[in-house]
Amino acid sequence: GAGVSQSPSNKVTEKGKDVELRCDPISGHTALYWYRQSLGQGLEFLIYFQGNSAPDKSGLPSDRFSAERTGGSVSTLTIQRTQQEDSAVYLCASSPGLAGGDLFGPGTRLTVL
Amino acid sequence: AQSVTQPDIHITVSEGASLELRCNYSYGATPYLFWYVQSPGQGLQLLLKYFSGDTLVQGIKGFEAEFKRSQSSFNLRKPSVHWSDAAEYFCAVVPGTSGTYKYIFGTGTRLKVLA
Numbered sequence: 001g002a003g004v005s006q007s008p009s010n011k012v013t014e015k016g017k018d019v020e021l022r023c024d025p026i027s028g029h030t031a032l033y034w035y036r037q038s039l040g041q042g043l044e045f046l047i048y049f050q051g052n053s054a055p056d057k058s059g060l061p062s063d064r065f066s067a068e069r070t071g072g073s074v075s076t077l078t079i080q081r082t083q084q085e086d087s088a089v090y091l092c093a094s095s096p097g098l099a100g101g102d103l104f105g106p107g108t109r110l111t112v113l
Numbered sequence: 114a115q116s117v118t119q120p121d122i123h124i125t126v127s128e129g130a131s132l133e134l135r136c137n138y139s140y141g142a143t144p145y146l147f148w149y150v151q152s153p154g155q156g157l158q159l160l161l162k163y164f165s166g167d168t169l170v171q172g173i174k175g176f177e178a179e180f181k182r183s184q185s186s187f188n189l190r191k192p193s194v195h196w197s198d199a200a201e202y203f204c205a206v207v208p209g210t211s212g213t214y215k216y217i218f219g220t221g222t223r224l225k226v227l228a
Contacts, residue, residue: 004156033214043203043218056215091156095214102214104149104157 002026004105006092012111013082021077021108025094032075033095034067037107038088046090049075082112115140117206119219126194127227134189134222136204146187147205147216148178157203163187164209174198199226 005024013019025032034046045059049069060066064082069075079086089109095102116139126132138144148160161172168180178189187204201223205216 031213035216042220043205043216045215045217048213048215050213056213059215093157093214101159101162103159106156 004092004094004103006090006105006108008108009106010109010111012113014113015084016081018078018080019082019110021079021090021110023075023077023092023094023105025073025075025092026096026103027073029094029096030072031095031097031102032069033093033102034075034077035091035093036061036088037091038085040085041088043091046077079110082110084112086110087112115144115206115208115217117204117217117219119202119204119222121222122220123223123225125225125227128196129193132189132191132194132198132224134202134204134224136187136189136219138185138187138204138206140185140206140208142209143182144209145207146178146180147207148172148176148187148189149203149205150174150200151203151221152200160189160202194224194226196226196228199224 007022030051032049037043047067048056064080067077089107091107093102093104118137146163149157151157160176161170163170163180170178176191180187201221203221204219
């Protein structure tokens, strides 16, 4: 497809379980971002990948959160030992560079019971 | 610390009326400024952005925004609102030197349009 895709679109999990959220960026986009949108905190930056550089993890809320980007393309956000406060919509965006604009995916809605 | 303020949580306007959504930012230098729209259950769509130059920026769907450095504002406007404009609108800032889309978002303004 032409846009950023994310899977699953919805994920319901039990407290304490691990979850993996996937982002497929637009082909050729070197930059990839993860954001979280929650009722209490609004839209928050989580992590940023640019090419082969070390990721900017400054927005990750705890060490239960991690992300990787394989081959400069697909990215996976992993949340270990999920807590109820992790319930949110997780958004991914990709960009070819600042002047090229960025595009957001539809998000994954995570519900932790 | 850098911040973005959208003072109006909810705004209701009648279809055909004009619209202005407010956005103020706090940042030492001129940032890059953006407006996004999010329809229910949808992702974020870029309406317009300001990097430099002309302070009046035209965007998609008939929206425009004006950067006012003296007021640290970047208000979004539309002369005539359509029912399909009902959505949540987010103002966002990126430091001009960052070279990234590591946004700081405002808390959003939810727009309701009356028929």
